[in-house]
Structure formats: C-alpha cells, structure tokens
Amino acid sequence: MTSLRSLLGESGRVAFANRASSLVVVAVTAATCLLALATAGRSAATESAVVASIDRAGSRLIVVTSASPEDRPPPDFVRRATALADVDWALAVGPAIDVRNAAVSAAAAVPARAMYGDPPPDLRLLAGRWPAQGEVIVSSAVAPQLGLTAAAGSLVATDGKGSWDVVGTFEAEGALTDLDRVVLLGPDRDQSVGVLYAVASTPQSVAPVSRLLRQIADVRDPTTLSVTTSDELVELSAVVTGQLGVVARQQASGAMAAGLIFTAVTLYASIGARRRDFGRRRALGASRSALVVLVVGQAMWPALVGVALGTAGGLAVVARITGGQPPVPFTAAVSVLAVISAVVASVPAALAAAMRDPVQILRVP
Amino acid sequence: MISVDALTFGYGPRTGPVLNDLTCKFSEGALTTITGPSGGGKSTLLYLLGLMLTPTAGTVVLDGVATARLPDGERARLRATQIGFVFQDAVLDPARTVLDNVMEGALFTGTSRRVAERRARDLLGALGVEHRHDHRPGQISGGQAQRVALCRALMKSPTIILADEPSGNLDPASADVVWDTLRERAQSGATVIVATHDPLRAPTGDARVQL
Numbered sequence: 001m002t003s004l005r006s007l008l009g010e011s012g013r014v015a016f017a018n019r020a021s022s023l024v025v026v027a028v029t030a031a032t033c034l035l036a037l038a039t040a041g042r043s044a045a046t047e048s049a050v051v052a053s054i055d056r057a058g059s060r061l062i063v064v065t066s067a068s069p070e071d072r073p074p075p076d077f078v079r080r081a082t083a084l085a086d087v088d089w090a091l092a093v094g095p096a097i098d099v100r101n102a103a104v105s106a107a108a109a110v111p112a113r114a115m116y117g118d119p120p121p122d123l124r125l126l127a128g129r130w131p132a133q134g135e136v137i138v139s140s141a142v143a144p145q146l147g148l149t150a151a152a153g154s155l156v157a158t159d160g161k162g163s164w165d166v167v168g169t170f171e172a173e174g175a176l177t178d179l180d181r182v183v184l185l186g187p188d189r190d191q192s193v194g195v196l197y198a199v200a201s202t203p204q205s206v207a208p209v210s211r212l213l214r215q216i217a218d219v220r221d222p223t224t225l226s227v228t229t230s231d232e233l234v235e236l237s238a239v240v241t242g243q244l245g246v247v248a249r250q251q252a253s254g255a256m257a258a259g260l261i262f263t264a265v266t267l268y269a270s271i272g273a274r275r276r277d278f279g280r281r282r283a284l285g286a287s288r289s290a291l292v293v294l295v296v297g298q299a300m301w302p303a304l305v306g307v308a309l310g311t312a313g314g315l316a317v318v319a320r321i322t323g324g325q326p327p328v329p330f331t332a333a334v335s336v337l338a339v340i341s342a343v344v345a346s347v348p349a350a351l352a353a354a355m356r357d358p359v360q361i362l363r364v365p
Numbered sequence: 366m367i368s369v370d371a372l373t374f375g376y377g378p379r380t381g382p383v384l385n386d387l388t389c390k391f392s393e394g395a396l397t398t399i400t401g402p403s404g405g406g407k408s409t410l411l412y413l414l415g416l417m418l419t420p421t422a423g424t425v426v427l428d429g430v431a432t433a434r435l436p437d438g439e440r441a442r443l444r445a446t447q448i449g450f451v452f453q454d455a456v457l458d459p460a461r462t463v464l465d466n467v468m469e470g471a472l473f474t475g476t477s478r479r480v481a482e483r484r485a486r487d488l489l490g491a492l493g494v495e496h497r498h499d500h501r502p503g504q505i506s507g508g509q510a511q512r513v514a515l516c517r518a519l520m521k522s523p524t525i526i527l528a529d530e531p532s533g534n535l536d537p538a539s540a541d542v543v544w545d546t547l548r549e550r551a552q553s554g555a556t557v558i559v560a561t562h563d564p565l566r567a568p569t570g571d572a573r574v575q576l
Contacts, residue, residue, distance in 0.1 A: 002445075002472065002473045002474075002475055006472070006478075010472055013465070014458075014461075017458070017460040018460050277458055279456075281469075281472075282441075282444075283417060283450045283452075284450070284469060284470060284472065284517075285441050285442070285443075285444040285445020285446070285448075285473035285474070285521075286441060286445075286473050287438045287441035287442070287473075288437055288438075288441075290441070358417055359412045359417050359418055
C-alpha cells in the first residue's frame, strides 16, 4: 500500500527531524570512510604508484631479436603484433647500418635502422615529421655527432648504398631509450625486422604474448628468435600488488567493521529512546516490514551524507600524505561499502523496532 | 460493523484473563462508550478492536471478517485504512511539527503528500489549531495536542474510531471539542468507540458497554 519511495522519503524527513542521532551516524560513517581511505587508501595509492613505477621501468616490455640474418621476420610482423589483443603497442626496426652526414665527410658515423609501425608514446617528435621511404629522422642525442644543428640536410650510408633526407628530430624514452642512440629511416619494404619492441597490456600477459610473438613472426626457424622480457620486474609487480593489496584490504575491513559496530550501537540506542514512535506508527497502520524500511532509511540518508564528507576528507588526507590518490575503483568500493555497512548496522535496530509489542509501549499506566 | 465474539484475552499465564468470553456489537453511526473500573480491560478491548493485540480466544469480526488469524500485513492494512486511534496522551512525535504529525496519519494509506497536506490543514482548521501547524508538540498545550492527535486519527476518514480516555487530561473546554468532534463523526456514519471512566460523559453515548 505504501510505496518504498514514500517510506524512504518519510525516513529522510524523520532523519532530518531527529538531528542528534542522524549527526552521530553522519560522523561515524564519515570517520569510517576517512579512516579507510587514510589507511587502506594510502596503501592502495602507494601500490598504484609503485606498480606504475615498475611499469615505467619496462616490466611489460617484450623485445624480439632475430639472431639469423638470413631468417628475419618480414616488416608486416609489427602489424600482426599490434593486432594482438593484449598488446598496447608495437614497433619494429630493421637491422642496423652506418650512416653519416652527406655534407660533412669528417662527421662520425652513427647506426641507422628502418622503422616499421606507428610511433608509440615512448617516441616523441621534437621537430619536423616522421619519415617516409627515403627519409630519416634523427634523435636529438646523435644530431650533434652528425654535425646537424637543425632538422635538415641528408645522410648517406657509409658503404655508399643509400641516401636519406632529414625530415625531423625525435627523442626516445621509457621502453625505447635504446633508440635514442640511432637515427630512424623511413620504412623499407625490401628490408626485414631486426628487433621488435612490444608492450603487453598487463604484467600477467607478458608470458602469453611472448609465446604468441614467436608464433606469428613468420620465420622458418622460430628458435632463432631471441625473446627478452623483464621477468623479475613482472614478478616484483605481482608481489607488490599482492602484498600491498592484502594490507589495504585488511585495513579497509578493519575500518568498516569498526564503523559497522559503532553505527549499530548508535542506532540501537536511538531506537530504544524512540520506542513510542514505533508503537504509534504501528497503531497508524505500519506493517513490520514498513517499520524496518523506515529505520533502515533513517540510517541510510545520514550515511550517504557521511560517506560524501568522509570520502572528500579521506582523499584530501591521502593527497597530503602521498601526493597521489587511491585508484577510483578502490575509492568507490570504500564509499559503497560504508553505505552498505550503515544499512546492515541498522538492521538489528530495525528488527527490534518492528518486533516490539506496540501496546506495551503505548499503554499509559 | 465491528463486533467481538466470545473474546478472551490475558497478558500472560501468571495473570488471569483481562477479558473473558465477551460478546458484543458496535453499531455504525453510533458513539459507544466502554466503561468499567481501572484495570477492567477498557484499553485492552480497544487495542483488540484495533487489531493491535491478538485474542487468546474468540475473535474480532470486522465487516464480516474474523480477524484473529489475519497476517500482520493485512491487519496493518486494515489499521491504515479503516481504523483511527486517539490515545489518552496524544503520542505525538516531539521532533516534528504539528502539520507533520497530522500528515503521519495518512502515511500508510498511500495518499500523496500534497493531498495529505491539504487535508491536514483542513482538519487543523476545523479543530481550531491551524495557526499552530508549524509548532512542535512541546510548544502547544495539552488540549491542543489532543486536538492534533484527533486530526491525525481523522486523516484517513476512518470507518472506526477508537479513543482511549481522549479527554482524561483535558480542561472542560478542550474535552468538549474532542467529544463533539467524535459525536459528529458518529453522526456521519463512523463507528466511534470511546473508553472512558468520566461519569458525566459516559452516559452521553448512543450505547454503552460496561466491563
């Protein structure tokens, strides 16, 4: 007869009218959230930062090197690698040749490699554009060795078997730091892949992706391919995630349990002080289930306010201590759990209110 | 029509029955008073008639339906839609306004808040306490509080009104307002049952049950 919406609306009005007990629920829920985020959230933020740091160090990088000059993968190896589901990006380079500045015969020779695939985030264009066939882009680190002061001019192979126009400069970082010491030639369909760099989407997918890369390399003898991964970093990442994750979960559980107990005690005491309200409502036609909804709602509304305040406060505390933030899913989970805890904590009080004999409460001696 | 048939009730095995094998009918359109000594079962009979207690034996029959074995939800529905209670002390929510307290009378009937508020204001006006609508119960007199409680009971236009010593704590003027209102409801067709030990007012009902 009475809709859930009207019961929850009424419970909100009752919660507002009974500010003292509602404020206690707000305070307890806010403290629960703040405590959970300031402890477990801090651990989660640390875990996130450490894992990100390990990832930056290349834990997900896979390097496939061809050891046999006669049996190298074709250039479209990079296209097949990029198409794999668990690969964030892939870049291939051809075997190294030596090049020098065509205009400065005394300039030093530097290694050059043909580039296949779209430039990944770890390659940053500083000037000009990425090279097409017959063009070259020079790393900012080797430009002085070549006697280049601007992204212009041309390079020639030291064996005289080719020349390339300079069309830009770049900088390599992260997983591709090694490429900071070479110049990159535009793709050459007649060449082959000397090294393939691929970054798996997660540390856990490094091993399966490594196996797949060997299978799709399109070489006669896959055993001639050398596949290098950072196994230790992958293991370290897993250990960090596991251990800090356990600590975070334990801390969050402790804070939630404490909040649940405090909320339950507060609400039980509040219900005890307002027994006549529930007797009156029974007389007015409230069923036991309607009373349960009313009491649970009276806990839920202040809990929502407390969660909003506690989450904002907890995030501020974590930011101040660590300079970072816990992951969004973790923060959302803490908030939802805090509201659920408050609702669960109100159930014993709600059942007690619903089961009391209304006549005993209402009778005037 | 509400009646009791061979109604027996006791609060526990150690005490004897408060009511024993009581059979009587309460007519529609009449104000029936229940009289008797203190502890004689007047309030208990009202609570049994209001489906707040379950008889030890016998039953309360409401519009031809024996209510003794009805589930809690159905008894609550009948209380919400057909039965209005007026208690000896008004039993208002001290944290909420007079208007909110009156509107609570329609909370479990499914009436919208807008409709309930309009009706509540009409009732408060009819009983002369509309000007107190935004006061808390602690800020009004006992007589005004009882009129507010009466408004709350009338919110659902009940077919049965049960009043337990409704003027027991009131001054004569306030008591007159309460009794006049109850009589008007009876004349409008409601079954009004009042437990009282007021020797002057008890005989003024249309019928009387002596316990």
